[in-house]
Amino acid sequence: MDGYYSYNDxxxxxxxxxxxNDLYNFDDKTDQFNLxxxxxxxxxDPSPIGVHANFIFGRANVLMHSSTDKNTDNYIEQAxxxxxxxxWHGTEIDFGQFVTSAGAEVIEAMNDWNYSRSLxxxxxxxxxxxxxxxxTPVTKSWTAGLQVVNGWNDVxxxxxxxxxxxxxxxxxxxxxxxxxxxxxxxxxxxxxxxRNLIDTTLNLTPTSKFAAYLNYxxxxxxxxxxxxxxxxxxxxxxxxxxxxxxFTAHNSFALRGEYFDDNQGFSTGTAQAVKEVTGTxxxxxxxxxxxxxxxxxxxxxxxxxxKGNSEMVKGQTxxxxxxxxxxxxxx
Numbered sequence: 188m189d190g191y192y193s194y195n196d197x198x199x200x201x202x203x204x205x206x207x208n209d210l211y212n213f214d215d216k217t218d219q220f221n222l223x224x225x226x227x228x229x230x231x232d233p234s235p236i237g238v239h240a241n242f243i244f245g246r247a248n249v250l251m252h253s254s255t256d257k258n259t260d261n262y263i264e265q266a267x268x269x270x271x272x273x274x275w276h277g278t279e280i281d282f283g284q285f286v287t288s289a290g291a292e293v294i295e296a297m298n299d300w301n302y303s304r305s306l307x308x309x310x311x312x313x314x315x316x317x318x319x320x321x322x323t324p325v326t327k328s329w330t331a332g333l334q335v336v337n338g339w340n341d342v343x344x345x346x347x348x349x350x351x352x353x354x355x356x357x358x359x360x361x362x363x364x365x366x367x368x369x370x371x372x373x374x375x376x377x378x379x380x381x382r383n384l385i386d387t388t389l390n391l392t393p394t395s396k397f398a399a400y401l402n403y404x405x406x407x408x409x410x411x412x413x414x415x416x417x418x419x420x421x422x423x424x425x426x427x428x429x430x431x432x433x434f435t436a437h438n439s440f441a442l443r444g445e446y447f448d449d450n451q452g453f454s455t456g457t458a459q460a461v462k463e464v465t466g467t468x469x470x471x472x473x474x475x476x477x478x479x480x481x482x483x484x485x486x487x488x489x490x491x492x493x494k495g496n497s498e499m500v501k502g503q504t505x506x507x508x509x510x511x512x513x514x515x516x517x518x
Contacts, residue, residue: 189224189245189296191509193217197494204493208505210455210463210485212309213247213294214302217505223247223296226264228515233269233279241265247294251314251340258343260284264294264315278323284342285320287313288332288354289367289386291402291427297511300431300441301467302479307425307445310454311404312386313339313369318349330356338373339382348372350382363390373408380409380420399430402445408453421453441467461487475513482506 195208195217207215213223222245229240241264243251252259260266267283289312292299318336325331334352337344350371357364366387373382388402405424425447433439443465452458465483472478485492486502494500 188222188512189226189509190220190222191302191507192220193505193507196504197492197500199493200496203496208303209492209503210306210309210461211505212250212304213296214304214507214509215250216246221246223509224294226295233271235271235273237269237271239265239267239269243294251294258341258345260342276324278321281320282318284315284317286315288320288334288352288365289313289369289384289404291388291390291400291429296479296509297477297513300429300439301443301465302481302507302509303465303483303505305402305427305429305443305445306447306461306463306485307402307404307427310447310449311406311423311425312384315340316350316352317342320352320354322354328358330358334369336371338371339369345375346372346378348378361392364388365390374410382406382408396433397430399428402427402429406454421451423447423449423454437471439469441465441469443467455491457487457489457491459487459489459491461485461491475515477511479509479511480507481509 191214193208193214198218199206206217208217224247225244227242231237242262243264244262248262252261263284265285267281267285270280272278286294290308292304292308296302316336318334320332320334322330322332332354336350336352338350348371350369353368355366369384370381372378372380374380383406385405388400391399403426408421410419425445427443427445429441429443431439431441446462448460449455450458463483463485465481467479467481470478484502484504490499490501492500492503
């Protein structure tokens with residue numbers, strides 16, 4: 188269970204933009220209490236066959252599964268069957284709907300350092316895929332994978348083509364490096380025009396109390412019209428850096444900064460370059476219960492953010508208080 192209260196100093200009205208924090212997802216409703224997510228997770232590890240399902244409710248479900256989009260499964264974040272064939276040296280095969288391998292953050296806020304998701308998470312990468320994925324430990328440090336899926340955020344494909352994903356994770360005691368590449372047709376009702384995404388994250392854990400990451404994304408979507416050049420295609424890219432310091436078993440503080448360039452407005456709907464800085468304090472009351480207090484400031488090179496009923500400005504500042512509770516098996 189993940190609920191929050193958010194305050195936006197622009198005080199955007201319901202008539203302006205549905206009373207939301209622009210560029211946010213899941214915790215986007217402002218100047219009110221709201222349920223970001225209620226989730227039920229069912230899991231049986233493969234031995235050699237297993238199943239996993241995440242059922243979600245609240246704003247996370249609304250934003251992941253639009254009521255007008257019939258190509259998604261409402262209330263489902265993940266639902267897949269897993270297999271670990273004997274004598275395949277640890278190879279795992281999953282089939283169904285699963286979250287993307289791209290990105291430095293995840294859908295569940297309790298597993299992220301900051302409460303609000305980054306610009307890159309919200310606008311540069313997909314949420315999930317439907318299809319087949321594999322992962323194989325090539326060496327003790329390197330795991331590689333192949334995915335064959337129905338594009339981005341689709342259960343039923345609408346263009347007759349598949350997207351290929353290549354994943355790589357290199358792990359050492361003090362760091363790990365993830366590199367992902369997705370390519371395939373993603374324009375509606377046509378196989379013309381491919382979408383490419385390169386995503387990479389370097390996670391650092393130099394001490395037991397401090398951790399950091401660097402995340403970079405580059406995307407390109409070729410238009411469906413024949414004869415177009417790469418220069419005509421929409422491009423987006425951005426970088427993020429974040430750190431988290433654990434002062435005590437109960438107290439921690441995370442800081443994130445990022446830059447996102449949406450040169451043709453393909454992701455955000457407006458051609459712009461936007462930045463944000465976020466600071467999040469977390470207090471863990473007990474195992475499975477935490478409070479977060481977050482201050483975030485976003486600013487753009489154009490007047491993109493709603494203020495009041497009709498005014499548009501170049502920035503917004505929000506303050507959010509969240510309560511997250513988790514109940515499950517003890518580990």
